[in-house]
Amino acid sequence: MRRYLVVANRTVAGRHLVDLVRDCREHGPCWFFILVPATGAGRGGTASAEAQTLARRRLAGAIARFEAEGASVHGEVGSCDPLSAVCAVTARYSFDEVILSTLAPGASEWLLARLPARIELATGLPLTHVIGDGVPDARRPTAPV
Numbered sequence: 001m002r003r004y005l006v007v008a009n010r011t012v013a014g015r016h017l018v019d020l021v022r023d024c025r026e027h028g029p030c031w032f033f034i035l036v037p038a039t040g041a042g043r044g045g046t047a048s049a050e051a052q053t054l055a056r057r058r059l060a061g062a063i064a065r066f067e068a069e070g071a072s073v074h075g076e077v078g079s080c081d082p083l084s085a086v087c088a089v090t091a092r093y094s095f096d097e098v099i100l101s102t103l104a105p106g107a108s109e110w111l112l113a114r115l116p117a118r119i120e121l122a123t124g125l126p127l128t129h130v131i132g133d134g135v136p137d138a139r140r141p142t143a144p145v
Contacts, residue, residue, distance in 0.1 A: 002030040003094060006075075007086055007119070008101035009036055009055065011132030012062040017101055020130060021071050034062050034075030035089050037082040039109075052077060082110060083118050090123050098127045105131075 004024060006017065012034065024030050038048075038055040055077040066073040078085025086098070100116055102108040110116075120127045 002028060002096050004030060004032045004097050004099055005086070005089060005093075005095040005125075006032055006034045006062075006099045006101070007037070007082065008034070008062070008132070009039055009058065009082075011101040011103060012036055012058045013065065014101065014132030016130050016132045017062070017099075018065055018069060020099060020128075021066055021069050025069070025071060030072070032066055032071055032073040032075075033089065033093060033095070034059060034066070034073060035078050035085055036062070036075065037078045037085040038080050039082065051080060082115055083122060086119050087122055090125070095123075095125055098123060098125050100127055100129050101132050102129065103131070103133075 002024070006012075008014075008017065011017070021032065024032075036055040036059045038051040059075050059077055063073050063075055076089070078088065098119055100110075100119060102110045102115070105111050116127055116129045119125075
C-alpha cells in the first residue's frame with residue numbers, strides 16, 4: 001500500500017487534490033494523511049486561535065472530500081511552521097511520497113520560502129507539488145500560504 005502525506009492549508013479543499021487522490025487510487029491501494037499547518041502566527045511564533053480553528057475546519061472538509069472518493073484518510077492540524085509540522089509527522093509515520101499543495105507563485109509564502117525543496121531535503125521523500133486555488137474565506141489566517 002502506497003502512503004501519501006498531503007500538506008496543504010488554503011488549497012486543501014481544492015478539486016486539484018481530489019483529482020490527484022483519484023489518480024493515485026487508480027494505481028493501486030493507498031493511504032492518505034492530510035497535514036494542515038495552522039499558518040497565521042500569533043504571539044511567540046505559535047499558531048493563533050483563529051488559525052487553529054480555520055485549519056481544523058479545512059482538515060475536516062478535506063477528509064470528508066477524500067472519503068467521498070473512497071480514499072482511506074487520516075489527518076491532523078500541525079504547527080504554524082509547515083516544515084516543522086512535516087518533520088513532526090514524518091517522525092511518527094512512514095510515507096512513500098509527499099504531496100504539497102500551494103497557492104500560485106507570487107501568492108504563496110510557502111513557495112517564497114522554498115518549502116518544496118526544503119521538505120524534500122528534510123524528509124528524503126519524493127515530492128509532488130500541485131498548485132491550487134485558495135478557497136475564499138472571510139476569516140483567513142494572517143499569513144497566506
